[in-house]
Amino acid sequence: MTPLHRNSPFFPKRFLARFADVRGGVTLHRRLFLFLALLLLIVLSSVLLILYTTGVFSSGFSESRVFFDSELAHLSSKIATESGEVTVSGLSLSERLSSRLETAMDKSDISFSQLQKHPEFIEPLLDEATDSLIDELEKNRTSLVFVALDVTINPDIPDADRSRAGLLLRNLSPNIVSNNTPTTRFEIGPAQIARERHLYVLNNWRLEIPTAPEDYFQITKTSAMEDLPLSRLYYWNPGDRALLADEDAMLLCVPLIDSGGRFMGVCGLGISASLFKLAYMPDDSMFPHTFAVFAPRTGNEIDLSKALFSGNYNVRSEFEGNLVIGKEFKELTTFSDASGKVFEGLCKDIVIYPKDAVHQTDWIFIVAAPQEEVTAYNAMGNRTVIFLLVLLLAAGIIAAVFVSRRYITPIANAIDRMKQTDSRSGEKYNIREIDDLFTFLAERDDPKPAALDAVALNANRNEIASGHDERFDTFVKNVNSLSRAERAIFNLYVEGYTAREIIQILHISINTIKTHNKHIYTKLGVTSRKELLDFVARMDKEAPKES
Amino acid sequence: MKTKNSLKFLQFIRPVTTVLLCFILFTGLFAGCGMPNAAPKETITLTMWHNMGGRVPDMIGILIDEFNAGVGKDNGVIVSVTSVTPTRDIDDNMEMIRHGDPGAPEMPDIVPLYPNVALGLMEEGLLAPLDDLFSQEELDAYQPQYLDVGRLADGKLYVFPFAKSTEVLYLDQTLFERFAAETGAKNEDLLTAEGLAGTAVRYYEWTDALTPDTENDGKAFFSADSWFNFYAVAMLQLGVQDFIGEKTLNMDNPAFRRIWDASVSPAVRGGYAITDSYSSTLAMTGDILAATGSTAGMQYYGNQNITYADNTTEAVEYSINPYPVMRGGTSAVLQRGSGMVVSKSTPEREAAAALFLKWFTDPAQNVRYALPTGYLPVMKNALDSADISALPEGTDVQTLEKLLITVRDMEQTYGFVTAPQNANLTAMSSDFESKLNQAMQEGRARVLAGEDPDAVCEALYEAFIQ
Structure with a gap:
């Protein structure tokens, strides 16, 4: 028999490394597969135990x-x-x-x-x-x-x-x-x-x-x-x-x-x-x-x-x-x-x-x-049972592979996409936990007004200079349409507080502030807190000129 | 992105799948191992009767065991012999089956029958035609005349040849030479029916003269196992083709009279034994010297001892001579031997039966059970390839060699005739045998009472053909 070459995929170390990357931990795919396979083995072991105790293996x-x-x-x-x-x-x-x-x-x-x-x-x-x-x-x-x-x-x-x-x-x-x-x-x-x-x-x-x-x-x-x-x-x-x-x-x-x-x-x-x-x-x-x-x-x-x-x-x-x-x-x-x-x-x-x-x-x-x-002859009787169990095991493993893949793929895809895009882009994944995570990360990663990206400010300035910004006009016009609660939150944003700080100041929950944010953004025609702060800064700048 | 995920997944799943497949494969192999002798599913057990019992050794039984352990096992076929019984009993049981008599046994899958018996079963739809169960190439390997005999009224092959025989004249050469030395009798005299008759009468007179004090204690020289066969063949030798009619025998012609003179005349004079026993029974005790009979009777006429009534024995040697021909007639001899028929059942059972028949009639097997008992194998060239020295223990090789020399000579000079396919043949032949035996006994009694043998023969003839 030819010994296994160390580069062979069946070489024990390499084989185990495929299953569990020691550097990066076990992937979600494998974790889920192993979990399902373990479940299957437990079920099959139980079946074998039942067959043995009921005398099926000695029927021959x-x-x-x-x-x-x-x-x-x-x-x-x-x-x-x-x-x-x-x-x-x-x-x-x-x-x-x-x-x-x-x-x-x-x-x-x-x-x-x-x-x-x-x-x-x-x-x-x-x-x-x-x-x-x-x-x-x-x-x-x-x-x-x-x-x-x-x-x-x-x-x-x-x-x-x-x-x-x-x-x-x-x-x-x-x-x-x-x-x-x-x-x-x-x-x-x-x-x-x-x-x-x-x-x-x-x-x-x-x-x-x-x-x-x-x-x-x-x-x-x-x-x-x-x-x-x-x-x-x-x-x-x-x-x-x-x-x-x-x-x-x-x-x-x-x-x-x-x-x-x-x-x-x-x-x-x-x-x-x-x-x-x-x-x-x-x-x-x-x-x-x-x-x-x-x-x-x-x-x-x-x-x-x-x-x-x-x-x-x-x-x-x-x-x-x-x-x-x-x-x-x-x-x-x-x-x-x-x-x-x-x-x-x-x-x-x-x-x-x-x-x-x-x-x-x-x-x-x-x-x-x-x-x-x-x-x-005696073995032939057991052979059918063993064959069926092996068939069941094979079908179970294939099902485990399929289910783990179907289940984990959207998550893996989202993670991959997240790596390639800005967490604050506002993109939706239709997986509630993922979307929540993105919102949370976006909010956590948002800088304070003072630290606003210079490039973004310059872009706004360019827009202002052009004199054509319908969204800003809408923003200004609708500021007065905010409810009292929304206005309070808006003001705190204007004062430079983060969402987490506002929760503590107003003693409200994360869900409440999320709801208010949604309403504020909708009424003012913005898509993120960053844009909201940009428009506030612009209002501050243009207020003396108007007066 | 999706492609990258797929690649990663493939890298992960490949070893898992490989391990899984190996596991399944080894499990499958493990489960399949350790069953070298297990029978294939759906084993077909065929029942068989045969009429070749009482032979030494029981080659049929040995060969069937071989089939079951080899070709049969490989193909899921088992042949089970459920009866070993003489032809007469097989025929009786077949008649019961044919007519659906109460108590009739179940028809076996394979059974040896003569065509005239098979004909009735075929007409009742109880037999399977065999043509389609053999390829043309396979059929071509058999002696065509043997296959022709097995084709019944509808032209299909039902009676498959497995061993054939013909008739010869057995002669106790040891005792004959003792007689010939004093009377000048010769083996050549026995080539014609008339020469045989004359020699027989001379032998009776010679043995009678050995004890001058006792009258009419001479010994018979000859007996025929079947006088019906003797007459039927002699009629054909003399050119009469219509001796055997549909329900009657055509006896009113000069040829029949000539045969009468060559049979009844020596019988009433004491030269032919008048008995309904087999000739071999008389030969064993030295009560006759010669007999016409099937080559399958070879075992009775080997180099063996004659046992006399006082338990003394004498070693004798037999010669095997060509079948006697009517003087001036055509050399013709009967070809005998039944064939195997297969009962009508399922295509699978019929195919299984054909498988057995192919194997059974292959020269490798055919020679082993046919030749030791004086039968002839049924495939072309089977005799050419036969190794007589390798035949089973107990085979009388010396007698067999003599038999084969005579039979092969006859193949060159004789025409081989078969019994016609006539459902009434058995009844007609039994009736003929019985009446002829009565006539001979009556004639012998009248001659012993002092009547003229020729006058007795004439009178008996006139009465017989009425």
């Missing part, structure tokens, strides 16, 4: 809070309700499937423990389960339904223990407004089952369901060992690719348990990442990058690798590592990721397990936006 924060509050209430309530409904459906599906499978095995005179030795019965069993799965998928707005039996079609192939016989059906448009034509697709299971039901087979079709090392199957199998009702044994597998090859999905896993308490497999429903994104899309009208996250929580740490995301952009790519819940700021909660990126919003714990269930993972639902967007 309030609106942000209301927005997040509303979105969180709406979406968290939806996820809580729908996950609850999915859980109920999953439990019901498990009971029905267990019953149907047992019945089918009874008909074939085979027990579940014998099934692995008779794989030819597996496909008919899965066929038996298919209609129940299709019904469940069509009833629920979920992305998938599955069943995995704890047997494999061919135990003799390599990696036979990594998959289990099962079915996976997907609904590719569970979000469609009119759900009159469910779009059930076949992703895992014997192809013949799909063909018989005219189900479209997806390109990533597989014959068996992957079950190892995927946690969902093993964890559910382990929990099935507990002597608890089914409603306490289910497990919500967080968002991962345990089942789907193309996207993450959150899975409700319910064990299939026969009447003898034996574990037969796992069934359940799932919410895919794409469905979550469509179904739980937060409003982005206030903050363009608003997002929603549903994830398991451990203390203050949110495991984003197992989360589902929603937002009108690739939300997942915004984060590095896990999200940590920070402290509250202006009634909003802050969240930060491993890179230090900060988000603001609100969160709520979602209860997805009963209190006495085997699994007790805490799940959290977050609605938030990048902190810079929230900050910018």
Whole structure:
């Protein structure tokens, strides 16, 4: 930055000197301007104080809070309700499937423990389960339904223990407004089952369901060992690719348990990442990058690798590592990721397990936006107020400049003119105080007859010598028309007293003498005391000649 | 005197004004800073449905996210996908919207439709013409035949191309070579419909003979995803232009009979699979070796494993061959692919939709979602500039390269035909498919029961064209 040159008008000393001339004091213009500007600042300060105390400057924060509050209430309530409904459906599906499978095995005179030795019965069993799965998928707005039996079609192939016989059906448009034509697709299971039901087979079709090392199957199998009702044994597998090859999905896993308490497999429903994104899309009208996250929580740490995301952009790519819940700021909660990126919003714990269930993972639902967007929005609300105040300040300063100029200019002009003319010239300025001042100065500055200007006397003499002075004749003729009071004052003037001395002699006010002066001057046809004294002197001179 | 006063006043007011203006300027800047991500006022959110779900990876979703974060954000446009659903369901919902059925969903701003479905919506005034939303220079960048297909009855452009496909013959080359080694079958035999039919019957007989103890357990060789398309194109190959009438199909002519013999005859003999499933479902399990289908089915016919019923797998390699032509006929193939239509709304919303379509069909984006799924980009020279090695992870580059070689060869020698704009086309084709499938099943059952295949074919034909 270039430093200010000492001759620059903005150099502090010069700038101040412009405002207040140290040699000549502050001009009337500036005095009046500063006075008005000070008045304006006081008014604006009062307005700012009122706005601050009434909470206008924090309206942006309030609106942000209301927005997040509303979105969180709406979406968290939806996820809580729908996950609850999915859980109920999953439990019901498990009971029905267990019953149907047992019945089918009874008909074939085979027990579940014998099934692995008779794989030819597996496909008919899965066929038996298919209609129940299709019904469940069509009833629920979920992305998938599955069943995995704890047997494999061919135990003799390599990696036979990594998959289990099962079915996976997907609904590719569970979000469609009119759900009159469910779009059930076949992703895992014997192809013949799909063909018989005219189900479209997806390109990533597989014959068996992957079950190892995927946690969902093993964890559910382990929990099935507990002597608890089914409603306490289910497990919500967080968002991962345990089942789907193309996207993450959150899975409700319910064990299939026969009447003898034996574990037969796992069934359940799932919410895919794409469905979550469509179904739980937060409003982005206030903050363009608003997002929603549903994830398991451990203390203050949110495991984003197992989360589902929603937002009108690739939300997942915004984060590095896990999200940590920070402290509250202006009634909003802050969240930060491993890179230090900060988000603001609100969160709520979602209860997805009963209190006495085997699994007790805490799940959290977050609605938030990048902190810079929230900050910018809050500032935007204040910006309008600040802009209006600045506008008001500017208008006030311009008005102060204009008013001070209009007000002081006639005075300044009069003073300038006074400097250039004789104060006794009798010129009028139509400003009463100025005119009075001029009269006063003229009277004060008038010399006594003895000291009359020689030049003026000579001029009168010249006029007398010429023999033509109508004004003097009028003066002489009208002297007798003066009233008694006027005559007394006139006489005192003739005797050489000043106006101030006459006031003291006659005990009258300045206004009274001004009035009498006006009358005397009018009657005698003179314009000033000086002229009056000139004519008196001339009368004295010409009196013997006439006599 | 007055001038002097003015000068003095100016000397006084100049620094005051300067300070004031600086203050206002800095205040304004301060107030405007710190909002790099704020959305422009009046953000337009467009709803969109699409039918490209279930792909790996979900490039449409990724690209829409990119648009919303970039061009869309800069222009105050957000595209929100509210449904990902197959074409059939989109068509059903569009029909509900068109007729104002109770429970009909709200029409999305952008939705992919075929011209015959769009026609009905256009007639109801539900679609926005797109010509004025694009400059002539912009339109000139697209393949003209793709734009022509999108012009409806009033000559205006309503169906905007975003990805096109054509049909090819997929062949499980691994299994075919095993068969060819013992029977002398050749890939060239599959260039004609008649050669395909003959090869299919030989394959059935060869596989049947592999298990002499079991009769009639041979395997089908071929299946067509759409027999209606097979017939419509074959009729054009044989010079019949009026096969598809306004409400009926013209089947009573020698050309139709020739196609019948090249389709129903091998079907009743076991060479063609008789199914209403997609051919790919049969190919995945090795139940057929060849299928005609859209290039968009490429993902089903890559280098992958066939999984048999006992969960054993076999790695196979597919070849991609030109679409079969009727012997002596003109090489013709169907050009497929829907286009995006924009619902009639406000000029601002329509312009926002056009902005998205321009961005979406630019080769920089178009190639990324079209090619990995076997679709073709819609701008001229888009393929020339396409860097296949830079396509998204998961793209079967090897199969794609084979596909592009075949398609580019076909572009030189084939005529590309499109389905006529006929509101009755869907109903007519469904009816035809259903009846033909029934005829094939009946014929196959009669042949298995011991009837002469040629006599069965003849009888079925006579019944069919009535």
